[in-house]
Each structure stands twice: as structure tokens, then as C-alpha cells.
Amino acid sequence: MSNGDSPDSTAPLLAARDLTKAHGRTEALRGASVELRTGEILAVTGASGSGKSTLLHCLAGIVRPDAGSVTYAGQRLDQLPEKRLSELRRTDFGVVFQFGQLIPELTALDNVALPLMLAGSSRKDAQTRAGEWLERFGVRGQEALRPGELSGGQAQRTALARALVTGPKVVFADEPTGALDSLASEQVMTALVHTARDAGTAVLLITHDAQVAAYADREVRLTDGAVAPAGVTA
Numbered sequence: 001m002s003n004g005d006s007p008d009s010t011a012p013l014l015a016a017r018d019l020t021k022a023h024g025r026t027e028a029l030r031g032a033s034v035e036l037r038t039g040e041i042l043a044v045t046g047a048s049g050s051g052k053s054t055l056l057h058c059l060a061g062i063v064r065p066d067a068g069s070v071t072y073a074g075q076r077l078d079q080l081p082e083k084r085l086s087e088l089r090r091t092d093f094g095v096v097f098q099f100g101q102l103i104p105e106l107t108a109l110d111n112v113a114l115p116l117m118l119a120g121s122s123r124k125d126a127q128t129r130a131g132e133w134l135e136r137f138g139v140r141g142q143e144a145l146r147p148g149e150l151s152g153g154q155a156q157r158t159a160l161a162r163a164l165v166t167g168p169k170v171v172f173a174d175e176p177t178g179a180l181d182s183l184a185s186e187q188v189m190t191a192l193v194h195t196a197r198d199a200g201t202a203v204l205l206i207t208h209d210a211q212v213a214a215y216a217d218r219e220v221r222l223t224d225g226a227v228a229p230a231g232v233t234a
């Protein structure tokens with residue numbers, strides 16, 4: 001708590017209230033509200049174009065909403081100066097984007113090692129830990145390949161390893177199993193859920209796959225840029 005408020009264990013870790021966000025003339029979010037508690041795994045579902053990725057980007061402090069608030073651990077993310085916001089993103093958040101997330105010039109191993117090096121680890125230590133994380137997500141023998149040489153599924157698993165390697169408090173994952181068959185999806189979800197449960201990491205998981213959403217504690221559904229509860233899934 002940086003604002004001097006007493007910590008409230010019942011308060012959500014991350015809360016968005018009445019978010020609106022337009023991309024040009026498209027109103028991607030129209031009053032979306034959502035809460036994520038410490039250690040909670042929340043699935044966000046909804047039709048294509050319903051605003052899921054836009055919501056994730058606002059919650060993760062990557063995009064500022066036009067109106068509404070995003071509160072993380074007692075601080076208004078939407079009002080935080082850019083420098084503090086990017087620092088907070090680096091220390092507390094891990095993000096798996098829906099598209100094009102790995103750095104094409106770096107090997108799979110170095111993509112995963114990079115956040116650790118940015119946080120001050122030596123290259124050798126970072127690579128050792130990155131290798132363990134790639135193994136955990138079933139990317140073995142591909143450490144030296146560049147993203148263009150990985151399959152879609154291997155790239156997604158590498159991106160997940162990269163999002164988790166620094167031990168973030170919240171992981172945002174936008175369709176992390178979108179390029180995987182059902183067996184590989186199951187392996188990735190099992191690894192993600194075990195890791196999150198072990199470390200008490202909260203996960204905001206966007207998926208259109210009901211089997212993937214079933215790993216979550218709770219599911220909310222976006223329709224036309226607003227959230228309606230869809231009941232408890234686990």
C-alpha cells in the first residue's frame with residue numbers, strides 16, 4: 001500500500017469500474033466492471049469483438065481507459081504517471097498477449113530470461129531459471145530457436161513462461177491456449193494453474209474455450225463491452 005490506507009484483506013487486488021474505451025469510432029468497452037482477488041483465477045469469456053483484449057489491456061495498465069477507474073492494491077492505475085506504471089507492470093504483472101509477443105531476434109531461452117535480466121539478474125542466472133520455466137511448460141529442446149522457428153503452441157508456451165518467470169502478483173493471459181490442440185491446452189492450463197496456486201498468483205484468463213474456462217474459480221462474460229456474471233465454474 002503506497003497511499004497509506006490500511007490493507008484490507010477483503011478488498012479486491014485489482015478492480016475495474018465502469019470502464020469505457022473507444023478505438024476510433026468503435027466503443028470497445030461500455031461501462032465494464034470486474035474484480036480480481038488475490039490468488040483468484042478468473043476467466044473472461046465473450047464473443048469475438050466483445051472487448052476482452054481491450055479490457056485486459058486496461059487492467060494491465062497498457063492502455064488507459066477513456067473513463068472509469070482501475071485500482072490495483074489501493075492505487076489508481078489509470079492515474080499513475082507512465083514511469084511508475086511501467087515499473088509496476090515490470091514488478092507485479094506478467095502479460096501474455098494474444099498476438100506477436102516474443103522478441104523475434106532473441107532465442108526462446110533469452111525471451112524468457114529477458115524479464116529477469118531487466119530486474120537485475122545476471123545473464124547466466126536468468127538463463128538457468130528461464131530453462132527451468134521452459135521445461136515446466138513443455139518447451140524442451142527448442143531453447144535455442146527464435147520465435148519464427150517455433151510452432152504457434154511452442155511460442156505461446158514460451159510467452160507464458162516469460163510472463164511467470166519473475167513471480168508476478170497478477171498474470172494476464174489473452175487466449176493462452178488459442179493455438180493449441182486439446183491435449184496441449186490441458187498441459188498448459190495444468191502448468192499455469194499449478195504455478196499460480198503455488199505462488200498465490202492471480203490470473204485473468206481470456207478464453208473462448210469452455211474447457212479452459214473450467215480451470216478458473218469464476219467466470220465473467222463480456223457482451224458488447226460490458227460484463228455480466230456467468231456464475232461460478234469451479
Ligand SMILES: Nc1ncnc2c1ncn2[C@@H]1O[C@H](COP(=O)(O)OP(=O)(O)OP(=O)(O)O)[C@@H](O)[C@H]1O
Pocket residue numbers: 023024026027028046047048049050051052053054055098
Ligand atoms: N487498435 C484498434 N483499432 C481499432 N479498433 C479496434 C482496435 N482494437 C480493437 N478494436 C475494436 O474494438 C472492439 C473490441 O476489440 P477487442 O480486441 O477488445 O475484442 P476481443 O473480445 O478481444 O475479440 P477477439 O475474441 O476476436 O480477440 C472490436 O470491435 C475491435 O474491432
Ligand SMILES: [Mg+2]
Pocket residue numbers: 052053054098174
Ligand atoms: Mg482479443
